Amino acid sequence: MVLTKxxxxxxxxxxxxxxxANNVAALLSVIISPFMPTMSKVLQEQLNMPxxxxxxxxxFVPLLxxxxxxxxxxxxxxxxxxxxxxxxxxxxxxxxxxxSAAAPVTDVESLQREIEKQGNKVRDLKSSKASPDVxxxxxxxxxxxxxxxxxxxxQKPSNGKNKPSAKxxxxxxxxxxNAPKAxxxxxxxxxxxxxxxxxxxxxxxxQKGKGADKKHH
Numbered sequence: 001m002v003l004t005k006x007x008x009x010x011x012x013x014x015x016x017x018x019x020x021a022n023n024v025a026a027l028l029s030v031i032i033s034p035f036m037p038t039m040s041k042v043l044q045e046q047l048n049m050p051x052x053x054x055x056x057x058x059x060f061v062p063l064l065x066x067x068x069x070x071x072x073x074x075x076x077x078x079x080x081x082x083x084x085x086x087x088x089x090x091x092x093x094x095x096x097x098x099x100s101a102a103a104p105v106t107d108v109e110s111l112q113r114e115i116e117k118q119g120n121k122v123r124d125l126k127s128s129k130a131s132p133d134v135x136x137x138x139x140x141x142x143x144x145x146x147x148x149x150x151x152x153x154x155q156k157p158s159n160g161k162n163k164p165s166a167k168x169x170x171x172x173x174x175x176x177x178n179a180p181k182a183x184x185x186x187x188x189x190x191x192x193x194x195x196x197x198x199x200x201x202x203x204x205x206x207q208k209g210k211g212a213d214k215k216h217h
Contacts, residue, residue, distance in 0.1 A: 019062070022047060022070060026063040030054055039076060046071045111148055118142045 004014040026049050033040035033054065044054065048071040053063040064070075122142055125135045 019064070019066060022064050022068070023060075023062045026053065027057075027060070030056060030063075042076060046073050108150065111145065115142065115145045115149075118145055 004011045006014075025043060026047055029040045029043040029047065029049065032043075047064065048069060049063065118138065118141055122135065122138050125138060
């Protein structure tokens with residue numbers, strides 16, 4: 001029951017407005033059920049809507065009849081305070097790879113200048129033989145500054161020259177043994193041929209010797 005003021009006509013009109021509003025809310029709870037099932041269920045519980053009324057209709061049909069008693073109403077959505085918005089942004093914003101991949105050039109350059117300045121300060125302290133505690137604290141500041149650089153700039157270049165890679169040792173080739181010479185059987189014909197070759201060789205040498213003697217005379 002809703003308390004209203006005014007004449008009987010005003011009260012009747014107020015009842016009609018509230019009845020239409022409740023039925024519109026009931027239809028909305030059915031429409032949003034596939035997309036927001038939890039919120040649809042909460043709304044239907046507030047309306048004290050029978051489960052068999054949770055269906056689509058071809059036209060606007062009052063699902064709640066006159067005299068229907070609703071449940072306890074309360075706001076479906078709470079107000080988003082600024083603190084809640086900030087907290088949710090931090091929790092669900094994730095990490096933007098495009099912005100976190102590399103720091104702005106100006107920031108990196110200024111950071112490198114600070115590192116160079118701090119490095120010079122550490123060198124000056126070492127050359128002036130300052131207190132070890134003072135040097136240690138300034139070195140710690142230098143290390144922290146270097147940690148703020150992007151990862152690709154933190155890698156120190158190697159001072160030593162690249163050593164040539166050792167040449168792979170050649171595999172030892174297996175020794176090929178000469179095949180044993182086949183034994184030739186000396187026949188009488190071969191023996192006679194060898195004698196003829198020896199005789200011809202002697203004849204050639206003699207002719208060469210005679211030619212040499214003529215040149216000397």
